[in-house]
Amino acid sequence: MIIVIRTGWATVSASFTHRVLPYDGVDEFLGGALPFLRDGVDAGDRVVAVTGVGREELLRDALGPAAAGVEFADAATWYAHPTRTLADCLGDADNTAWQGRRLRVLGDPVWASRPPLEVIEWQRVEAIVNVAFQGTGASLLCPYAASLPAGVVAAARRTHPESLRGVRAVANPGYMDPWAYSALCDGEPLPPPPGDADALKIDRPDLYWLRAYVSDYARQTRLPEEGVQRLLVAVTEVVTNALRHGEPPIVLRLWTDASGGPALVCEVTDEGRWPSGAAYGLVPPRPAVDGTGGETGAEGGGRFGLWAVRLLCSIVQIRAGDGGTTVRLRLALPAVPAESVNGV
Missing domain, CATH: 3.40.50 (Rossmann fold)
Structure with a gap:
């Protein structure tokens, strides 16, 4: 038809x-x-x-x-x-x-x-x-x-x-x-964080100190300042979601990863379980159109959260099940200049 x-x-x-x-x-x-x-x-x-x-x-x-x-x-x-x-x-x-x-x-x-x-x-x-x-x-x-x-x-x-x-x-x-x-x-389990990953247990909604913690770590890497700002927005969204809908303990971890291209990795875990069939921010929000062709607002009640997170990060990996929920954000790091590798 x-x-x-x-x-x-x-x-x-x-x-x-x-x-x-x-x-x-x-x-x-x-x-x-x-x-x-x-x-x-x-x-x-x-x-x-x-x-x-x-x-x-x-x-x-x-x-x-x-x-x-x-x-x-x-x-x-x-x-x-x-x-x-x-x-x-x-x-x-x-x-x-x-x-x-x-x-x-x-x-x-x-x-x-x-x-x-x-x-x-x-x-x-x-x-x-x-x-x-x-x-x-x-x-x-x-x-x-x-x-x-x-x-x-x-x-x-x-x-x-x-x-x-x-x-x-x-x-x-x-x-x-x-x-x-x-x-x-998403069938394969995520590899565990490295043993030396920085970890922060989040037990109160103090986003100011959370952002300070994340930005301090990120600025010790090669992530450009524009990338740091994108990370802060994404982390704020993910942690806020965990505080509202997840279950404690909520833990944030940070590390750098050289596999699959150098990246700064930020992971948020909690003990909550997302509902089955959740789209996880994979489909772009689109304007709903009324019978006259006019826009009536965004589909899905304006829930842009995880979609925005995917726009801000290089890769977003999500695993949800009986063991809780993990949201892992990856932001690509610039390659090390050749002269730095060669010590010149």
Whole structure:
């Protein structure tokens, strides 16, 4: 069934599609990408191609004059942060739909050199897209090269409802419910904090001293001041949530971690258990629209907390169960300059 959104300016189909384009070589890549882009240009869609420089030149040459109707974006910049990318793209989809057009994105994900934790979060985003973009009318096509690690390709079939074979879309039999896939991403227990981690037991809501404690530790690391401020906002939100909804003891721990890229890690644990089915701030809050197209406020009663935390941190890991709740925040640290490593 095709749902229709009636906007202030026009009418746009709300049938959202999210497909993977598996390819082995340039011909298979172009065989799926070119019809997708050309169809969008012909339909008057807003068409965006997110890829590297080499692929951009290839697409421009193959598209010919139609390339003028395509916006090209650098993949490394577009895929810089999973939560921010999801928010920005969803905002573009909503804005484009309001103008009576469809957003059509060819998104070539960046997988090379990503640490395992980042890979997991980007794969989770691929799943959550299927929930977040419902009703936008957007069309997303994600190329995956056969040369990628087998686990990355297999995950693509679990997080995309359909595969594109040439110009034909076929259902992925291994496609998973997005929330089930997200739970799978959290299936492994978190490694324990190191023995030398700083620990602070929180038994009263004194956020002033909490922020002083965290900022003092953070400023002893290479975290830039802008990152310190982001951490303080995120920690305040997480600790406030634990004080309101968790169970004592509430403990905050801080340490630096070199695995998966250097990072400052801040962990808050309590003995409470979050309700099953909680989205954990994974879906961007969106304006609710009334029958006349006017905004009535944010969906979910304005609960931006954990979503904001995910925007502020490099990676947020959450584990909740019978043993309590753990929220682990990671903020990437700048690499050590080569002259420091060499002692020069």
